[in-house]
Amino acid sequence: MKWPSMGYARAKSLAELWSALEAHGDAAQIIAGGQTLLATLAFRLSEPGTLIDITDIAELRGISSNGQVLRLGALTLHADLCRDPLVKAHAPLLAAAAPLIAHPAIRNRGTLGGSLAYADPAAELPACMVALDAKIIAASAKGERRIPAAAFFTDLLQTALAPREIITAVEIPLTGRLAAIEEITRRSGDYAMAGLAATLVLDAGRILAPRLVYFGVGKVPVFAAAAAKALEGRSLDRASISAAQQALADDLDPPHDLHGPPEMKRHLARVLTERVLLGFLNPKVQAA
Amino acid sequence: MIPITLTVNGEKVTRHVEPRRHLIDFLRLDLGLTGSHAGCEHGVCGACTLRVNGKIMRGCLILAASLDGAEVVTIEGLSESGEVADLQAAFVARNAAQCGFCTPGMVMTAAELLAEGGSPTRGEIREYLSGNYCRCTGYQAIVDAVEDTLRSRGATP
Numbered sequence: 474m475k476w477p478s479m480g481y482a483r484a485k486s487l488a489e490l491w492s493a494l495e496a497h498g499d500a501a502q503i504i505a506g507g508q509t510l511l512a513t514l515a516f517r518l519s520e521p522g523t524l525i526d527i528t529d530i531a532e533l534r535g536i537s538s539n540g541q542v543l544r545l546g547a548l549t550l551h552a553d554l555c556r557d558p559l560v561k562a563h564a565p566l567l568a569a570a571a572p573l574i575a576h577p578a579i580r581n582r583g584t585l586g587g588s589l590a591y592a593d594p595a596a597e598l599p600a601c602m603v604a605l606d607a608k609i610i611a612a613s614a615k616g617e618r619r620i621p622a623a624a625f626f627t628d629l630l631q632t633a634l635a636p637r638e639i640i641t642a643v644e645i646p647l648t649g650r651l652a653a654i655e656e657i658t659r660r661s662g663d664y665a666m667a668g669l670a671a672t673l674v675l676d677a678g679r680i681l682a683p684r685l686v687y688f689g690v691g692k693v694p695v696f697a698a699a700a701a702k703a704l705e706g707r708s709l710d711r712a713s714i715s716a717a718q719q720a721l722a723d724d725l726d727p728p729h730d731l732h733g734p735p736e737m738k739r740h741l742a743r744v745l746t747e748r749v750l751l752g753f754l755n756p757k758v759q760a761a
Numbered sequence: 762m763i764p765i766t767l768t769v770n771g772e773k774v775t776r777h778v779e780p781r782r783h784l785i786d787f788l789r790l791d792l793g794l795t796g797s798h799a800g801c802e803h804g805v806c807g808a809c810t811l812r813v814n815g816k817i818m819r820g821c822l823i824l825a826a827s828l829d830g831a832e833v834v835t836i837e838g839l840s841e842s843g844e845v846a847d848l849q850a851a852f853v854a855r856n857a858a859q860c861g862f863c864t865p866g867m868v869m870t871a872a873e874l875l876a877e878g879g880s881p882t883r884g885e886i887r888e889y890l891s892g893n894y895c896r897c898t899g900y901q902a903i904v905d906a907v908e909d910t911l912r913s914r915g916a917t918p
């Protein structure tokens with residue numbers, strides 16, 4: 474279907490954005506790359522009064538590192554994550570995740586901030602942010618705040634953002650943790666039926682502070698606390714992997730969806746757990 | 762109506778557009794450039810793939826109103842430039858166009874793969890083209906054509 478009739482305005486700075494949001498009130502809908510939003514308009518899932526385009530706002534761009542955190546502006550493209558040297562060096566998890574998102578033509582326009590704000594529970598980047606213990610930087614006319622990724626995704630397609638507040642950037646701590654992502658999709662580029670983004674420390678073969686975050690299996694990215702507990706302090710081997718797989722029964726409560734019943738998702742999660750953790754035994758694994 | 766001035770296939774164009782106008786309807790209905798096809802119109806099929814500011818994008822997922830100052834290249838402009846004359850010849854030689862509806866998008870996407878250089882494997886070519894649907898399901902011949910072009914340009918898969 475064609476898009477609904479609507480207004481369009483461009484904000485060239487955050488100051489202009491705050492006034493535009495004030496002027497248009499609840500009718501305003503922020504648009505960045507639009508790769509999800511515009512598809513939902515074609516389905517008439519929403520009918521915004523006015524789209525406020527933020528892609529000209531320079532404050533939302535840029536990738537930089539200060540030695541403690543890697544900062545990624547909200548307008549960072551998925552394609553940037555695929556090839557930026559700082560991302561490759563300091564957050565290879567994101568460099569590995571980005572090629573899993575849709576297709577080249579979408580990755581050339583879709584943005585990091587857009588993906589996080591949309592908060593699809595089957596999307597890769599929200600899960601990566603939780604696995605990396607990233608901070609989401611949110612700003613509004615009242616100022617700026619940092620929200621831990623684990624507290625950012627609150628419910629299905631819902632986030633901790635307040636009305637008239639936007640994501641300006643994310644900060645990823647430079648920890649050098651090992652990281653990996655795997656997912657299972659019916660076709661290349663689809664949203665995951667189930668996926669796993671994981672980071673951990675391997676200290677002389679022993680697992681420390683593992684963060685296993687599953688996507689496509691709940692209303693938000695799911696941090697698997699029981700599986701983490703089952704792995705903590707143990708050597709990484711078949712026995713500890715099997716313990717983590719069993720512990721997942723306490724972590725996951727997947728909904729029935731168009732892909733299949735909850736038990737199928739639990740099965741896929743166990744398969745992914747083994748693939749990701751065995752991957753860390755491969756000497757070619759990269760640091761987070 | 763939103764005023765926009767942009768470059769389309771090297772020519773400067775100024776128009777007033779409704780915000781609800783996507784780039785493909787703008788090209789096809791307002792400018793008469795019908796090489797970019799409107800397929801699914803929600804970003805899935807790839808028939809509308811074209812270049813905006815040098816990179817391929819989905820024309821159906823871009824507001825024409827957002828393109829003030831942009832540079833757009835459609836299949837018409839890409840063909841005229843000669844950049845992919847060899848790829849197009851390979852499409853003919855391999856019979857890679859059946860009904861032809863997906864072909865402009867396929868060529869635009871394959872052009873970006875070619876422009877990236879490198880020596881992609883057959884699997885990587887398939888992966889790169891995976892966002893472009895051919896409902897005649899002529900993928901084999903399309904991948905053949907892209908592979909031939911890569912080889913003839915010196916790639917060593």
